[in-house]
Amino acid sequence: MPNVRAHSAFEPLCVSRRTPVFILTGAGISAESGVRTFRDAAGLWHSYRFEEVASPEAWAKDPALVWKFYSERRAQLSGIQPNAAHRAIAELESQLDDAFFLCTQNVDSLHELAGSQRLLHMHGELMKSRCERGHAPPFDDSALYPTLADIPRCSCGGRMRPHICWFGEVPFDLDRAAAELARCRVFVTIGSSGAVYPSAACQAGHILAFAITACLPVRRVPECDQVHVRALPYGDRIQRAPLDNRAPRCAGSCPPPSPP
Numbered sequence: 001m002p003n004v005r006a007h008s009a010f011e012p013l014c015v016s017r018r019t020p021v022f023i024l025t026g027a028g029i030s031a032e033s034g035v036r037t038f039r040d041a042a043g044l045w046h047s048y049r050f051e052e053v054a055s056p057e058a059w060a061k062d063p064a065l066v067w068k069f070y071s072e073r074r075a076q077l078s079g080i081q082p083n084a085a086h087r088a089i090a091e092l093e094s095q096l097d098d099a100f101f102l103c104t105q106n107v108d109s110l111h112e113l114a115g116s117q118r119l120l121h122m123h124g125e126l127m128k129s130r131c132e133r134g135h136a137p138p139f140d141d142s143a144l145y146p147t148l149a150d151i152p153r154c155s156c157g158g159r160m161r162p163h164i165c166w167f168g169e170v171p172f173d174l175d176r177a178a179a180e181l182a183r184c185r186v187f188v189t190i191g192s193s194g195a196v197y198p199s200a201a202c203q204a205g206h207i208l209a210f211a212i213t214a215c216l217p218v219r220r221v222p223e224c225d226q227v228h229v230r231a232l233p234y235g236d237r238i239q240r241a242p243l244d245n246r247a248p249r250c251a252g253s254c255p256p257p258s259p260p
Helices: 027-031 056-061 063-076 084-099 110-114 174-183 199-210
Strands: 013-015 021-025 100-104 119-121 124-131 160-164 186-190 214-216 229-232 235-238
Touching: 021 084, 056 063, 063 124, 063 160, 084 100, 084 110, 100 174
Parallel strands: 021 100, 021 186, 100 119, 186 214
Antiparallel strands: 013 235, 124 160, 229 235
16 A cells, blocks of 8 residues: 655655666646646646547648647746756756666656756657658757648658657657666656556556655645755765655655665
8 A cells, every 4th residue: 555644754765876766757747837737627638639639640630730739838838947846856867977867758848947968758849840751850849830831841841740759659769768767776756647658567567676666746735845855975865755735645665775
């Protein structure tokens, strides 16, 4: 059974600088900054059906509607900033360096804005576009394309599509993610429900394999308001804590791993 208590009830987890750490983040961490999620009560799927805007079939049928949806999402990110959890993750990366790896299901750039560098966007990046025919690599693109006539074309004649992994497509760089999972000693999930595959399978397997997890976000507890990363003389400690005003959903109380 999950051990559900305030983060202050758990001892910090000691992680040496040589211990490989894999962090998986999901929609919950971005929701704390005000980004709309897909599955909550007022989520994006209440306004659109994914078959209409987030599949290869949707793109083939109505690229204008697809770009309308992603243009709205791009516009919604204007002014949104990283929160304490994004900044804590970036701080942890700065201390662990090559021992750290971040894989996010999110398509926003809040991790990058917070300073994260060693990360993989397994579902793509909202502020990038690419040729639908694969003729050109993804490129930075924050423009809005509200009509069919606004959608730019590649030099090959193909339309530019959002650089997003749609339903029915394979997430990006799974081999890289699998390699990082294989080497990690500590696996942490932040802001993910564990309902989306293949990341759900990663969580299930590594909770069993490493028995050290921190699942943070979804229920509000006002007294819990930040994420801490503390560097102590004998090593780094990851404070199990909620995202801004969120209580831990579940957190293990396993002993820290021994240095490799």
